Amino acid sequence: MRMLKIKNLTAAYGRVRVLKGISLHVNKGEIVCLIGANGAGKTTLLSSISGLLRPLTGEIILNGTLIPRRADKIVALGCSLVPEGRQVFAPMTVRENLILGAYVQYRKDKKALAGIETVYDLFPVLRERAEQLAGTLSGGEQQMLAMGRALMAKPKLIMLDEPSTGLAPLIVKNIFKIIQRMRTAGATVLLIEQNARAALKIADRGYVIETGKIILQGPASDLLNNRDVQRAYLGRVKGE
Amino acid sequence: MSLQLFTQYLFSGITYGILYAIVAIGFNIIYNTTGIINFAQGEFVMLGGMCAISLHEYMPLPAAILLAVIITGIIGGLIEIIFIRWLDSPSVLRMIIITIGLSILIREAALFVWGESVRSLPYFNGDAVTSVQIFGANISPQVLWVIGVCSVIVVGLSLFFQFTYAGREMRACAANRTAATLCGINTRSKITWSFMLSAGIGAVAGCVMSPITYTQYDIGPGLAIKGFTVVILGGLGNSMAAVAAGLLLGIVESFSIIVVPMAYQEVISIAILLIVLFVRPHGLFGSSETACLQDF
Numbered sequence: 001m002r003m004l005k006i007k008n009l010t011a012a013y014g015r016v017r018v019l020k021g022i023s024l025h026v027n028k029g030e031i032v033c034l035i036g037a038n039g040a041g042k043t044t045l046l047s048s049i050s051g052l053l054r055p056l057t058g059e060i061i062l063n064g065t066l067i068p069r070r071a072d073k074i075v076a077l078g079c080s081l082v083p084e085g086r087q088v089f090a091p092m093t094v095r096e097n098l099i100l101g102a103y104v105q106y107r108k109d110k111k112a113l114a115g116i117e118t119v120y121d122l123f124p125v126l127r128e129r130a131e132q133l134a135g136t137l138s139g140g141e142q143q144m145l146a147m148g149r150a151l152m153a154k155p156k157l158i159m160l161d162e163p164s165t166g167l168a169p170l171i172v173k174n175i176f177k178i179i180q181r182m183r184t185a186g187a188t189v190l191l192i193e194q195n196a197r198a199a200l201k202i203a204d205r206g207y208v209i210e211t212g213k214i215i216l217q218g219p220a221s222d223l224l225n226n227r228d229v230q231r232a233y234l235g236r237v238k239g240e
Numbered sequence: 241m242s243l244q245l246f247t248q249y250l251f252s253g254i255t256y257g258i259l260y261a262i263v264a265i266g267f268n269i270i271y272n273t274t275g276i277i278n279f280a281q282g283e284f285v286m287l288g289g290m291c292a293i294s295l296h297e298y299m300p301l302p303a304a305i306l307l308a309v310i311i312t313g314i315i316g317g318l319i320e321i322i323f324i325r326w327l328d329s330p331s332v333l334r335m336i337i338i339t340i341g342l343s344i345l346i347r348e349a350a351l352f353v354w355g356e357s358v359r360s361l362p363y364f365n366g367d368a369v370t371s372v373q374i375f376g377a378n379i380s381p382q383v384l385w386v387i388g389v390c391s392v393i394v395v396g397l398s399l400f401f402q403f404t405y406a407g408r409e410m411r412a413c414a415a416n417r418t419a420a421t422l423c424g425i426n427t428r429s430k431i432t433w434s435f436m437l438s439a440g441i442g443a444v445a446g447c448v449m450s451p452i453t454y455t456q457y458d459i460g461p462g463l464a465i466k467g468f469t470v471v472i473l474g475g476l477g478n479s480m481a482a483v484a485a486g487l488l489l490g491i492v493e494s495f496s497i498i499v500v501p502m503a504y505q506e507v508i509s510i511a512i513l514l515i516v517l518f519v520r521p522h523g524l525f526g527s528s529e530t531a532c533l534q535d536f
Binding site: 050051052070071072073075076080081083087088089090091092096099100101103104106149150153 | 405408416422423424425
């Protein structure tokens with residue numbers, strides 16, 4: 001069962017073509033990882049899926065329906081993005097950040113705010129910091145808050161844009177554990193990572209994107225053992 | 241100075257001060273959700289007063305005021321939809337020119353509709369000579385109306401932004417518009433609402449002030465300058481500080497009569513504006529750290 005299917009997507013910033021015909025799919029319950037160098041178009045792809053950027057051509061089908069144009073409606077359909085650089089509401093408290101994440105659910109179901117307990121259980125540090133302003137949190141805590149906020153919308157598909165950037169190794173490990181737990185809880189995950197090795201280790205499948213095109217795809221274990229991938233993204237080649 | 245005179249000046253200062261604060265809060269609401277300084281803010285006050293005066297001929301005062309506030313709010317919303325919405329991250333300079341242009345447009349339209357005559361709403365209680373004795377000073381009940389209504393607006397707004405869902409969403413738009421969109425908030429409609437809210441509270445102020453200050457088609461720019469002074473004095477985007485700054489400016493203006501002639505009152509607020517811009521551009525209550533993050 002396809003959670004997300006993208007056909008021949010092209011997108012551009014002004015005149016600069018960034019995506020040149022991307023096709024990919026994510027099955028229900030999968031963790032799919034997208035790896036590629038800076039400027040390859042990874043973030044642009046997620047921006048297009050989440051509606052922040054209007055693609056030029058192509059189709060994005062979420063859970064069997066063509067996605068609407070407006071970003072806020074895409075969230076309501078069950079597709080949440082944890083953006084690059086956390087993007088928390090800095091002058092608001094942690095609790096308020098999470099409550100705002102539940103906005104799309106709250107309109108349909110006044111009990112949606114109860115989801116905050118699930119998020120606190122997943123990220124106990126957020127419970128401790130509930131009344132603190134989000135801007136005063138450390139980078140790792142802000143990343144957790146951004147993830148928690150996205151989870152409050154109870155997304156079917158959660159997309160994470162470089163969740164480990166700028167975080168200490170121990171926290172990165174924790175974040176990846178939580179991503180796995182989100183999948184166990186029933187979410188489908190599309191992940192972008194600079195830290196390709198860690199990402200491929202938890203992913204089921206992977207895509208390699210280069211200058212706006214998918215150049216390689218396959219099960220994550222195959223990509224981990226692929227010599228080209230190793231050389232370009234994993235930093236070393238086994239046996240060399 | 242006698243206690244009587246002191247009280248008289250103080251109340252006059254508070255009355256004007258809280259009016260300036262309301263105009264400043266109008267600036268802040270729009271600035272916070274859009275990053276735009278809306279120089280047509282003073283025109284909303286004028287429109288509120290003018291509409292209420294015209295409507296009062298056909299209906300009782302409370303209904304006229306309510307309807308005037310709604311009409312002004314709708315005008316505010318339309319301005320956003322027609323002139324602001326389709327601009328894709330415009331520069332600050334362009335926004336200043338657009339809002340100043342709008343203020344001229346509204347003023348000229350008001351001149352066309354209502355003419356040059358000075359009008360006013362009737363006093364809410366009694367008439368121009370009715371007064372309440374406080375510490376020997378004669379205070380018009382209308383002054384108490386102004387202070388009361390404006391205080392209710394200030395408290396009501398802060399409760400709205402703190403505790404209601406719509407208020408939180410507007411603050412979220414202000415804090416990070418991309419993130420707000422990603423939370424499923426329709427940021428465009430929130431911005432329209434912020435223009436409506438800002439125009440609406442400006443109109444309320446215009447109505448309660450009308451019996452004391454009178455309403456004319458061109459009172460807007462003066463109020464906008466005072467309101468802007470208060471905004472700068474309190475620090476951009478900070479509504480609670482705007483109240484303190486507004487009262488400060490009002491009271492300083494009113495007591496300045498002791499030192500300088502009445503005619504120079506206008507000069508005082510502009511002098512304060514310039515001094516603050518030179519010495520503390522981030523405002524009396526703002527921090528310089530956040531100021532350098534703002535593009536204004």
